[in-house]
Amino acid sequence: MVEAPSAQSSLSTASSASVTSCLGRAIACTPIQTSRLRYTKTTRLIRQTNLHPAVVAGSLKGEDAPVMRAFLPVVVISAMLILACSGHPEPLSEAATGANLLLISLDTTRADRLGPYGYAAAETPALDRLAKSGVVFERCFSPAPITLPAHSSLMTGTDPFVHGVRDNGSFRLHESNVTLAEALQQAGYRTAAEVAAFVLNREFGLDQGFDRYEDTSAVADTVLNRTSASRRGDSVADAAIERLREFSADARPFFLFVHFFDPHAPYDPPGDWSTNRAHPYDGEIAYTDAQVGRILKALERLGLAENTVVAVTADHGEGLGEHDEDTHTVFLYDSTLRVPLIISAPGRLPGGLRVPGDTRLIDVAPTLLDLLGLDPLERAQGTSLLARMSRREGSATPVYGESFYPRFGYGYSQLRSWRHGGLKYIHAPTPELYDLQRDPGETVNLAEERPQDVARLRSELFSWILDAPRPPDSDHAIRVLDDESRAKLRALGYAANSAQPITDEVALFDPEGDDPKDHVIDLRIAARVLGLIREEDWGAAEALVRRLVSLNPKSAIAHSNLATLLTNRGGSVEEAVVHFERAAELVPTSDRWAALAAALERNGERERALNVYARATSTPPVFASAHVAFARALRDVGRLEDAAKQYSLGIERDSDNRDARLGLGRTRLIQRRPDEALAAFRSWVGAAPEDAEGHRGVGEAMLQKGEAAAALPHLRAAVELAPDNPATHLGVCVAAEAKGDLAVARAACSRALELTSSLGDERRAQGIRARLQRMRE
Numbered sequence: 052m053v054e055a056p057s058a059q060s061s062l063s064t065a066s067s068a069s070v071t072s073c074l075g076r077a078i079a080c081t082p083i084q085t086s087r088l089r090y091t092k093t094t095r096l097i098r099q100t101n102l103h104p105a106v107v108a109g110s111l112k113g114e115d116a117p118v119m120r121a122f123l124p125v126v127v128i129s130a131m132l133i134l135a136c137s138g139h140p141e142p143l144s145e146a147a148t149g150a151n152l153l154l155i156s157l158d159t160t161r162a163d164r165l166g167p168y169g170y171a172a173a174e175t176p177a178l179d180r181l182a183k184s185g186v187v188f189e190r191c192f193s194p195a196p197i198t199l200p201a202h203s204s205l206m207t208g209t210d211p212f213v214h215g216v217r218d219n220g221s222f223r224l225h226e227s228n229v230t231l232a233e234a235l236q237q238a239g240y241r242t243a244a245e246v247a248a249f250v251l252n253r254e255f256g257l258d259q260g261f262d263r264y265e266d267t268s269a270v271a272d273t274v275l276n277r278t279s280a281s282r283r284g285d286s287v288a289d290a291a292i293e294r295l296r297e298f299s300a301d302a303r304p305f306f307l308f309v310h311f312f313d314p315h316a317p318y319d320p321p322g323d324w325s326t327n328r329a330h331p332y333d334g335e336i337a338y339t340d341a342q343v344g345r346i347l348k349a350l351e352r353l354g355l356a357e358n359t360v361v362a363v364t365a366d367h368g369e370g371l372g373e374h375d376e377d378t379h380t381v382f383l384y385d386s387t388l389r390v391p392l393i394i395s396a397p398g399r400l401p402g403g404l405r406v407p408g409d410t411r412l413i414d415v416a417p418t419l420l421d422l423l424g425l426d427p428l429e430r431a432q433g434t435s436l437l438a439r440m441s442r443r444e445g446s447a448t449p450v451y452g453e454s455f456y457p458r459f460g461y462g463y464s465q466l467r468s469w470r471h472g473g474l475k476y477i478h479a480p481t482p483e484l485y486d487l488q489r490d491p492g493e494t495v496n497l498a499e500e501r502p503q504d505v506a507r508l509r510s511e512l513f514s515w516i517l518d519a520p521r522p523p524d525s526d527h528a529i530r531v532l533d534d535e536s537r538a539k540l541r542a543l544g545y546a547a548n549s550a551q552p553i554t555d556e557v558a559l560f561d562p563e564g565d566d567p568k569d570h571v572i573d574l575r576i577a578a579r580v581l582g583l584i585r586e587e588d589w590g591a592a593e594a595l596v597r598r599l600v601s602l603n604p605k606s607a608i609a610h611s612n613l614a615t616l617l618t619n620r621g622g623s624v625e626e627a628v629v630h631f632e633r634a635a636e637l638v639p640t641s642d643r644w645a646a647l648a649a650a651l652e653r654n655g656e657r658e659r660a661l662n663v664y665a666r667a668t669s670t671p672p673v674f675a676s677a678h679v680a681f682a683r684a685l686r687d688v689g690r691l692e693d694a695a696k697q698y699s700l701g702i703e704r705d706s707d708n709r710d711a712r713l714g715l716g717r718t719r720l721i722q723r724r725p726d727e728a729l730a731a732f733r734s735w736v737g738a739a740p741e742d743a744e745g746h747r748g749v750g751e752a753m754l755q756k757g758e759a760a761a762a763l764p765h766l767r768a769a770v771e772l773a774p775d776n777p778a779t780h781l782g783v784c785v786a787a788e789a790k791g792d793l794a795v796a797r798a799a800c801s802r803a804l805e806l807t808s809s810l811g812d813e814r815r816a817q818g819i820r821a822r823l824q825r826m827r828e
């Protein structure tokens with residue numbers, strides 16, 4: 052992770068310093084330029100003309116010259132302004148900073164379903180407009196057809212085996228990665244993200260570098276719903292527009308990342324968007340385009356459009372039945388790997404330009420940083436596409452792809468792909484080779500006919516992995532297996548043929564196990580199970596997942612889904628324990644161990660549950676929820692100090708975690724350590740002043756210290772925030788009684804008694820009655 056930048060730093064790179072100081076001098080040396088308005092206009096003038104030197108130079112030499120010449124007068128004015136006030140010539144590149152950046156990711160969006168990519172039935176007016184004013188990259192590819200790995204690549208400019216995130220859910224982008232957001236934050240940008248799906252929630256590490264990262268935490272509840280939690284496009288767009296409004300009030304540049312999830316299955320576009328379309332998927336895309344349009348309009352309305360670079364791309368495509376795949380994640384065909392990439396930068400890039408040739412999602416961050424005049428990311432494998440834009444030529448850039456989902460989810464082999472020189476090789480147990488010029492649909496496998504091409508591409512693929520930057524200290528399940536788990540995996544045949552340690556990417560190079568394409572029926576059943584779970588048709592989901600478990604007992608996902616379904620439907624706890632255990636052994640993740648521990652608790656096996664919780668909290672990546680669950684279990688058996696430690700670790704992991712913050716305070720109260728309780732509750736009140744429980748905690752801690760008078764206002768605040776909670780009234784009663792204010796105490800206790808009785812909590816009601824009786828005596 053890069054060092055945290057100082058909050059006050061403006062554009063602090065060396066190159067921008069000269070611009071800002073020059074501006075200061077421009078104002079000082081020109082008497083009439085004293086008004087704030089004039090200053091703003093001057094700033095904008097400089098910013099408008101931040102043409103990147105590579106684009107200017109390349110374009111003026113090449114075919115883009117007529118387009119670019121239109122901008123020349125402004126360039127000259129800006130350059131003259133700089134020269135005039137600085138007193139010595141400075142190249143224009145010194146001014147190439149300061150534009151805002153809006154990066155939009157359309158989840159699950161195939162390029163060939165959009166207007167700018169020639170889809171006749173497309174209804175994508177916003178993207179059509181953007182394409183006209185910007186640059187369209189005709190063939191851009193994701194390195195993985197899976198949301199979190201692909202977004203991690205988008206943000207870091209590296210392939211999944213370098214940034215370390217190989218799948219959703221069980222991986223977390225490690226802090227040692229440097230992201231686009233961190234680079235921009237470091238350069239003085241205000242940064243914000245609005246993401247629409249649970250799989251990108253902050254606990255998975257993509258929040259690095261964002262001052263503000265809004266995800267689906269607020270809409271998450273049960274585990275089943277939590278993992279499919281998403282935000283509709285309109286709510287994402289509303290929030291994004293609100294961020295733009297805030298940004299427009301401040302002169303510092305901003306980076307806003309917006310993620311739409313609507314095109315992802317299930318396809319259920321709202322209202323009119325669901326009718327009159329060839330496929331509901333098109334309706335979702337049309338709906339999403341309308342939301343993108345709203346954001347772009349807001350950009351104009353707020354006067355930000357002329358100084359904002361807009362980039363639109365996607366994390367992956369969608370199978371839509373091609374190659375026996377309805378959705379995405381398993382196979383590496385263009386149906387799921389090809390994504391749109393459109394970059395618009397008014398005054399900086401020519402409009403309507405189309406760049407042929409292969410480009411990669413890992414090139415996006417390097418390109419955007421280059422465009423903004425900032426240094427490239429240190430470890431990026433992707434490269435800036437600016438020169439390609441000015442030359443308009445294709446490129447022989449090879450493109451890497453992978454999916455480890457078949458391995459982690461189903462116990463089949465992982466897949467890798469290598470696209471180079473018009474050919475595509477898929478490194479699978481049964482290798483595949485496609486001639487993309489003649490067979491863009493990848494339908495005729497030429498691997499047996501052309502063994503030399505297979506050997507050449509395979510060796511290039513191997514070199515790409517061998518020569519890549521070393522992965523960071525990864526935070527994921529496979530790299531950190533303990534010996535015991537590793538032995539279990541080997542016993543299961545999981546890594547049986549691997550003589551080298553499984554931590555080594557090179558050892559993971561060759562395919563291992565069954566080829567996923569030999570199991571398309573199982574994969575379709577598995578996809579259907581996920582669909583039924585999303586539709587909350589638990590009965591049908593359970594029946595199907597049982598079939599899947601018997602078809603493929605090595606599928607961790609099948610075992611985990613069966614166990615979760617049993618738990619949520621009140622099925623056999625013992626059976627759930629068996630399947631959670633099997634899933635955790637096949638592919639150990641913190642979530643799976645935590646789910647097993649909770650099932651063991653329900654089954655009355657407390658000691659075993661504690662042992663398994665210990666595993667859940669030591670199998671990275673660990674989420675705050677695992678620490679909280681472990682803490683609660685420890686508290687239940689009276690191990691209060693251990694519980695407090697786990698709550699603290701939960702807070703360390705996620706400082707916004709309410710259960711961890713309140714749990715720590717409550718534990719300190721039980722331990723009768725009021726000073727520590729007070730500190731815990733006070734800090735929570737600071738973070739969430741609207742939460743009654745924080746105020747009640749502060750009051751109760753003060754009561755425990757014997758400070759009844761000081762406690763009373765806090766307890767009253769709790770009553771005001773939660774008037775229907777008997778505990779808040781009881782708190783006021785106890786404090787008022789201790790203070791000697793018996794009338795107030797009696798009234799509060801009476802109200803607490805009413806509320807408690809209405810909840811049917813007779814044990815507690817008796818206690819309150821006894822207290823009232825004592826006060827009367």
Ligand SMILES: [Zn+2]
Nearest residue numbers: 158159198366
């Ligand atoms: Zn996705």
